[in-house]
Amino acid sequence: MTIAVAAVRTKNLFEAAMLFGIFSLVSASFFVVLDAVDVAMTEAAVGAGVSTILMLSTLAVTGFKVRPRPVQRDILGIGVSVLLGGALVYGTLDMPRIGDPTAPVQTHPIAEHYIDVSPTETGIPNMVTPLLASYRGYDTFGETAVVFTAGIGVLALIGRRRRRDGTPVESCEGTDAMGDRHRVLRVVGKQVIPAILLYACYIQAHGDFGPGGGFQAGVVFASGLMLYMLLVGIDEAERVIKPKVLERLIALGLLLYGGTGLLNIIQGGAFLDYRTMAHDAVHGLHYGILAVELGVGITVTAVITTIIFTFAGHMRSRQKALPGEANAAADGGAS
Amino acid sequence: MIAEHAIILAVVLPLLAAPLCILLGRGFLSWIAASASVWTSFGLALHLLNRVLHEGTIRYALGGWEAPVGIEYRLDAAGALVMTVVTAIASIVLPYSYTSVRREIDEHKHHWFYACLLLCFSGLLGITVAGDAFNIFVFLEISSLSTYVLVSMGRDRRALTAAFKYLIIGTVGATFYLLGVGFMYQMTGTLNIEDLSQRLLAMSGDGVTPVYETTTIRAALSFLTVGISLKVALFPLHVWLPNVYAYAPSVVSAFLSATATKVAILIFLRVFYTIDGKAIPFEALPLAQTLVPFAVAGAVVASFIAVYQRDVKRLLAYSSIAQVGYMICGIGLATAAGLESGLLHLFNHALMKGTLFLAIGCVVYRVGQTRLELLRGVGREMPFTAASIVIGGASLIGVPLTAGFVSKWALLTAVLAEGRWVIAVLVIVSSLIAVVYVAQILHVMLIRKRPVGSERLREAPLWMVVPTFLLALSNLWYGVVDGRAADAARAAAAALIEEVAR
Numbered sequence: 001m002t003i004a005v006a007a008v009r010t011k012n013l014f015e016a017a018m019l020f021g022i023f024s025l026v027s028a029s030f031f032v033v034l035d036a037v038d039v040a041m042t043e044a045a046v047g048a049g050v051s052t053i054l055m056l057s058t059l060a061v062t063g064f065k066v067r068p069r070p071v072q073r074d075i076l077g078i079g080v081s082v083l084l085g086g087a088l089v090y091g092t093l094d095m096p097r098i099g100d101p102t103a104p105v106q107t108h109p110i111a112e113h114y115i116d117v118s119p120t121e122t123g124i125p126n127m128v129t130p131l132l133a134s135y136r137g138y139d140t141f142g143e144t145a146v147v148f149t150a151g152i153g154v155l156a157l158i159g160r161r162r163r164r165d166g167t168p169v170e171s172c173e174g175t176d177a178m179g180d181r182h183r184v185l186r187v188v189g190k191q192v193i194p195a196i197l198l199y200a201c202y203i204q205a206h207g208d209f210g211p212g213g214g215f216q217a218g219v220v221f222a223s224g225l226m227l228y229m230l231l232v233g234i235d236e237a238e239r240v241i242k243p244k245v246l247e248r249l250i251a252l253g254l255l256l257y258g259g260t261g262l263l264n265i266i267q268g269g270a271f272l273d274y275r276t277m278a279h280d281a282v283h284g285l286h287y288g289i290l291a292v293e294l295g296v297g298i299t300v301t302a303v304i305t306t307i308i309f310t311f312a313g314h315m316r317s318r319q320k321a322l323p324g325e326a327n328a329a330a331d332g333g334a335s
Numbered sequence: 336m337i338a339e340h341a342i343i344l345a346v347v348l349p350l351l352a353a354p355l356c357i358l359l360g361r362g363f364l365s366w367i368a369a370s371a372s373v374w375t376s377f378g379l380a381l382h383l384l385n386r387v388l389h390e391g392t393i394r395y396a397l398g399g400w401e402a403p404v405g406i407e408y409r410l411d412a413a414g415a416l417v418m419t420v421v422t423a424i425a426s427i428v429l430p431y432s433y434t435s436v437r438r439e440i441d442e443h444k445h446h447w448f449y450a451c452l453l454l455c456f457s458g459l460l461g462i463t464v465a466g467d468a469f470n471i472f473v474f475l476e477i478s479s480l481s482t483y484v485l486v487s488m489g490r491d492r493r494a495l496t497a498a499f500k501y502l503i504i505g506t507v508g509a510t511f512y513l514l515g516v517g518f519m520y521q522m523t524g525t526l527n528i529e530d531l532s533q534r535l536l537a538m539s540g541d542g543v544t545p546v547y548e549t550t551t552i553r554a555a556l557s558f559l560t561v562g563i564s565l566k567v568a569l570f571p572l573h574v575w576l577p578n579v580y581a582y583a584p585s586v587v588s589a590f591l592s593a594t595a596t597k598v599a600i601l602i603f604l605r606v607f608y609t610i611d612g613k614a615i616p617f618e619a620l621p622l623a624q625t626l627v628p629f630a631v632a633g634a635v636v637a638s639f640i641a642v643y644q645r646d647v648k649r650l651l652a653y654s655s656i657a658q659v660g661y662m663i664c665g666i667g668l669a670t671a672a673g674l675e676s677g678l679l680h681l682f683n684h685a686l687m688k689g690t691l692f693l694a695i696g697c698v699v700y701r702v703g704q705t706r707l708e709l710l711r712g713v714g715r716e717m718p719f720t721a722a723s724i725v726i727g728g729a730s731l732i733g734v735p736l737t738a739g740f741v742s743k744w745a746l747l748t749a750v751l752a753e754g755r756w757v758i759a760v761l762v763i764v765s766s767l768i769a770v771v772y773v774a775q776i777l778h779v780m781l782i783r784k785r786p787v788g789s790e791r792l793r794e795a796p797l798w799m800v801v802p803t804f805l806l807a808l809s810n811l812w813y814g815v816v817d818g819r820a821a822d823a824a825r826a827a828a829a830a831l832i833e834e835v836a837r
Contacts, residue, residue, distance in 0.1 A: 087554050087557060087558070088514075088554070090550050090553070090554050091518050091550060091551050091553075091554025091555065091558075092551070093550040093551070094522075094544075094549035094550045094551045095518075095521055095522070095551050096521070096522075103521075103524075104521070104522055104523050104524040104534070104546075105520065105521065105524040106524070107524065108403075108523070108524030108525055108534075110403050110404050110524070110525060111524060113404050114404075134398055134400070135398065135400050135404055135405050135406075136405070136406055136469075137397070137398050138397040138398060138405075138406045138470065139406060139467075139469060139470055139473050142461070142470065142473035142474055142476075142477060143473060145350060145353075145454065145457075145458075145477050146473065146476045146477055146480060148353070148354065148454075149451070149454050149477055149480040149481050149484070150480060152353075152357065152447055152450055152451065152484070153451070153480060153481070153483065153484040155447060156444055156447035156448070156451065156484055156488065157484060157487055157488075247357060248357070248358060250354070250357065251354030251355070251357035251358050252354070252358070254351070254353075254354045255351060255354045255355070255358075258347060258350065258351040258354075259351070261347065262347070262351075265340050265343075265344075269399050270340075270343075270395065270396055270397060270398060270399040271340065271343040271347065271397055271398070272397055272398040272399075273398050273399030273400075274398075275399060
């Protein structure tokens with residue numbers, strides 16, 4: 001709360017971006033306290049990691065200072081905000097307390113089904129996984145489509161950087177210079193990245209049993225790639241991870257998810273009824289969940305990486321235009 | 336097997352055709368994939384509409400999990416009607432889009448464009464068949480996000496600011512919807528809309544007040560109302576709409592104007608009839624008293640603003656806000672006749688606005704401009720386009736023998752049956768203003784002469800003129816010959832009212 005207020009009050013956008021990162025990290029710990037480990041993982045990776053980098057790279061293009069503006073008092077805006085706050089408080093008046101065992105959310109038969117029946121019905125110890133990937137698997141399919149839409153939206157609007165002959169060489173020099181100045185960072189970072197990627201794969205595969213799954217694995221994997229990009233520079237990173245391949249992967253993940261559903265129909269079940277996928281319903285569920293989680297993981301990784309690369313690519317083109325200012329910005333971002 | 340799964344295939348096939356477009360990577364191939372999936376959906380939608388009208392509500396348990404444990408698809412007559420509108424418009428827009436998109440959007444972006452169009456299409460369809468409040472939100476997000484992208488692909492740079500404004504306002508709308516659904520979940524423990532409607536009747540924790548009378552549900556309803564009204568572009572929450580329609584590519588303007596707000600109106604019906612109707616009948620809500628005045632005020636004010644627009648697409652956009660006012664007015668009456676007129680107008684408005692925006696797209700193809708003064712005499716040299724505009728415009732005013740007349744007449748009858756004279760007069764006033772702005776377009780395009788020395792225009796390419804003209808003729812077809820749309824609207828209204836009574 002204090003951090004949020006500080007983030008709004010500060011005039012320096014760089015500080016604000018860092019404060020947002022800290023805010024996300026604190027929220028992530030808060031989610032752990034509330035026993036929502038899966039959400040916490042995503043929040044830590046996306047909120048504290050990826051979005052901070054995105055904000056910083058935007059700032060590198062726009063500059064850090066807020067232009068002082070005469071303070072206007074927007075009566076209508078204040079009125080609407082107060083009204084909104086009032087409505088929210090009014091809404092909570094009759095709400096059951098947090099953790100109240102008699103609350104409708106707890107007493108509804110579906111809660112019982114999810115808690116008591118699901119472990120035997122699906123054979124999956126982590127209660128969140130069957131809920132996410134099977135009972136409400138179609139929502140997750142929709143969410144994957146949302147992520148997909150975001151990815152292609154960025155690509156369609158900003159697009160890949162168009163290379164002209166000769167430019168890559170020039171920009172590589174720039175990266176080397178930066179790498180020299182941050183040799184320690186670079187060496188340490190290269191040690192960490194494999195661990196991050198491996199951890200992502202673990203979360204991906206282990207989603208059935210512990211907290212984790214496609215979304216979490218995707219963001220962790222993407223933050224690993226992002227770290228790589230920060231260390232070696234966007235040009236080198238794009239040589240290793242081709243943007244064209246990422247584009248295809250975005251599409252492939254969603255197709256894998258939907259294709260699983262269509263396969264279920266062909267096998268005589270409903271859309272996303274994985275129980276048709278093996279002779280034994282529980283086995284089928286496992287196969288299905290693994291397949292769709294992999295689809296989610298692929299799309300999420302590819303989308304986040306694409307977004308970061310696209311933004312970074314544009315920042316790089318701007319840097320070439322304004323070398324001094326932007327380099328200073330990049331230093332600020334790296335330190 | 337197809338019949339059994341038609342309801343899911345209609346939504347999922349176009350949704351999966353979107354990533355396919357990315358993999359194909361070429362404009363032409365993506366267009367083929369898009370057309371094939373959209374036409375398939377249209378066929379399935381017709382089949383579903385037929386079945387719903389004969390057999391009643393269709394259900395489908397996704398993942399094989401029965402609701403409320405799993406997510407359910409649930410298609411009633413109102414949903415089937417809107418679904419048919421969306422798929423029909425998309426099937427007409429797609430053949431048209433190939434030529435138009437080549438003119439208006441850069442070559443290397445074509446496959447992105449078709450992918451986004453498919454996402455938007457399947458997002459809207461997903462809402463029409465959803466039987467789960469959260470699933471509606473997910474598909475609302477798919478359609479909204481892709482709409483922002485589609486709009487910002489417009490030629491005009493102002494398309495970017497229009498899309499950004501819509502993004503902010505649309506996100507607020509979606510967030511409000513989510514807050515409302517979250518509050519409802521808190522109090523009932525379920526997201527399935529039928530289960531919700533049952534559980535609102537139960538007793539709340541204190542054992543005295545029923546759930547639907549708790550402050551939480553009241554707050555939930557107000558959040559839902561505001562959130563959906565933003566999406567519907569109900570006056571005065573319409574500010575995002577004019578620029579979005581004005582600066583989006585022609586195809587997108589035509590598709591959105593004919594479908595997007597209609598689907599939002601369906602969400603309205605879902606919340607206030609299907610979910611909430613049993614606990615608090617619509618007429619008992621203070622909403623019924625506030626909604627109709629806003630709707631009618633919107634119809635008059637927006638028509639009035641339309642008269643002063645210098646850009647044809649903006650003019651039509653303001654007219655859309657007015658027309659949404661008619662629909663909400665019909666629905667807000669909370670009678671079977673009112674609902675029927677609202678739903679029928681929803682169908683007919685898709686026909687007329689679709690026609691007009693497609694025809695303007697033909698003009699843009701040749702002239703590259705939408706400012707009224709630059710369109711002088713254009714209609715004289717593009718006869719079929721001009722004919723489409725005349726028919727669409729007549730239908731918009733509500734001239735007898737057009738589709739617009741049928742639904743406006745139904746609305747007036749419904750309003751008068753309730754004895755609300757003031758509303759009836761205002762509806763007529765706003766129709767008269769519509770005469771003024773339609774006459775303005777026709778005057779400029781048909782009666783005034785082309786500027787001296789301007790080169791002779793040809794009619795737009797066949798691929799564009801034929802779909803436009805067919806859609807224009809459908810305005811006459813449904814105005815004179817075919818009463819099936821009205822029958823479907825009547826059945827849909829009856830089903831919604833019956834749900835409340837049960």
